[in-house]
Amino acid sequence: MTSQIETKVWIVDKDVENLQSCTQIVDAARLIRQGEVVAFPTETVYGLGANALSDNAVEKIFSAKGRPSDNPLIVHIGELSQLEMIAREIPERAVPLIEAFWPGPLTLILPKTDRVASLVTAGLDTVGVRMPDHPLALALIREAGVPIAAPSANRSGRPSPTTAGHVHADLNGRIAGILDGGSTGVGVESTVLDVTVEPAMILRPGGVTLEEMEAVIGDVQLDPAFLVGAAETPRSPGMKYTHYAPQGEMWLVAGEDDAVRKKIRELLADARQHGRKTGVLATEETAPYWREQAAADVVFSCGSRYDLASVAQQLYGVLRRFDDEHVQFIAAETFPRKGMGMAVMNRLEKAAGGRIIRA
Ligand code: TXA
Numbered sequence: 557m558t559s560q561i562e563t564k565v566w567i568v569d570k571d572v573e574n575l576q577s578c579t580q581i582v583d584a585a586r587l588i589r590q591g592e593v594v595a596f597p598t599e600t601v602y603g604l605g606a607n608a609l610s611d612n613a614v615e616k617i618f619s620a621k622g623r624p625s626d627n628p629l630i631v632h633i634g635e636l637s638q639l640e641m642i643a644r645e646i647p648e649r650a651v652p653l654i655e656a657f658w659p660g661p662l663t664l665i666l667p668k669t670d671r672v673a674s675l676v677t678a679g680l681d682t683v684g685v686r687m688p689d690h691p692l693a694l695a696l697i698r699e700a701g702v703p704i705a706a707p708s709a710n711r712s713g714r715p716s717p718t719t720a721g722h723v724h725a726d727l728n729g730r731i732a733g734i735l736d737g738g739s740t741g742v743g744v745e746s747t748v749l750d751v752t753v754e755p756a757m758i759l760r761p762g763g764v765t766l767e768e769m770e771a772v773i774g775d776v777q778l779d780p781a782f783l784v785g786a787a788e789t790p791r792s793p794g795m796k797y798t799h800y801a802p803q804g805e806m807w808l809v810a811g812e813d814d815a816v817r818k819k820i821r822e823l824l825a826d827a828r829q830h831g832r833k834t835g836v837l838a839t840e841e842t843a844p845y846w847r848e849q850a851a852a853d854v855v856f857s858c859g860s861r862y863d864l865a866s867v868a869q870q871l872y873g874v875l876r877r878f879d880d881e882h883v884q885f886i887a888a889e890t891f892p893r894k895g896m897g898m899a900v901m902n903r904l905e906k907a908a909g910g911r912i913i914r915a
């Protein structure tokens with residue numbers, strides 16, 4: 557257990573001019589240069605950052621999160637000129653993706669240089685790199701003058717944080733500071749794409765969709781480990797851990813609307829009979845039905861079925877609310893695996909630890 561340290565919270569308005577010279581960013585960047593760990597907002601989720609060129613600094617990320625050290629971190633850059641510090645080579649197929657999606661929620665797996673701290677890559681010969689699309693993140697990285705390694709700023713096994721309050725709840729007393737820039741926009745993490753292989757391979761679905769990438773570079777493949785029931789070990793080491801899990805036991809129920817409702821009612825009735833506090837993860841379209849049925853103790857909507865970006869945005873916050881309410885059994889609806897639905901379903905499956913029922 558890390559000894560308690562005082563965690564500073566700097567509140568920053570992301571729309572102010574000259575962000576890079578505002579005192580909060582200057583203070584946070586100084587701490588990064590001194591080898592400390594600072595949480596900051598990105599457009600996806602909050603990150604827990606440290607100097608990517610220093611093993612001592614990066615070690616503090618792993619101990620603050622309680623993260624296994626065989627799971628590599630993403631390196632964040634603030635300008636393209638920082639790319640050559642960390643990537644040995646840029647495969648040609650990466651160039652149009654960089655032009656189309658950076659800054660943005662796309663992490664590219666590239667051959668690494670020797671300057672990258674070995675703890676960042678967990679011994680791999682590649683490094684995941686992205687340029688985040690958030691003014692605070694960019695100002696922090698530019699002011700620090702070094703690339704910043706950052707996983708999501710949650711305790712290992714908890715849902716990723718989409719507000720500074722989530723970071724504070726998980727990491728207060730364990731990190732030097734938190735830059736509070738309000739809620740993040742996308743809500744799920746970046747897409748991780750291996751561009752060292754042909755065709756490029758999605759290792760983790762995220763904020764940039766398969767369809768969007770195919771429109772730019774043509775064929776893109778999916779890590780076969782995603783196929784339902786796959787025995788393969790995922791190529792992205794982070795995908796093998798139970799992630800994003802709420803404390804309650806969560807079940808996903810897929811199928812036709814009426815069958816799903818019936819199955820969820822049965823599951824809830826059974827859980828209640830066993831004396832468990834129950835919840836439904838619903839949508840704007842279905843939450844009124846569940847409230848009227850009073851079939852569960854709590855009903856949370858995570859957005860509209862017809863706007864999967866809204867679901868991505870709210871998903872992690874809602875999972876945390878089930879924990880806040882000490883819900884012990886959660887039944888969740890599912891979504892089509894198209895567009896943002898691919899990332900949403902991937903995170904739901906992780907949260908449910910693979911418990912999915914076809915109604
Ligand atoms: O949106 C995001 O990507 C957020 C924000 C903070 O940028 N970061 C994030 O980091 O989600 P993290 O550490 O929670 O997830 C990084 C993922 C893991 O699944 C890890 O295994 C994979 O990227 N990864 C990193 N480097 C890799 C590499 N060299 N090869 C394969 N997978 C890699």
Ligand code: MG
Pocket residue numbers: 707708716
């Ligand atoms: Mg994470």
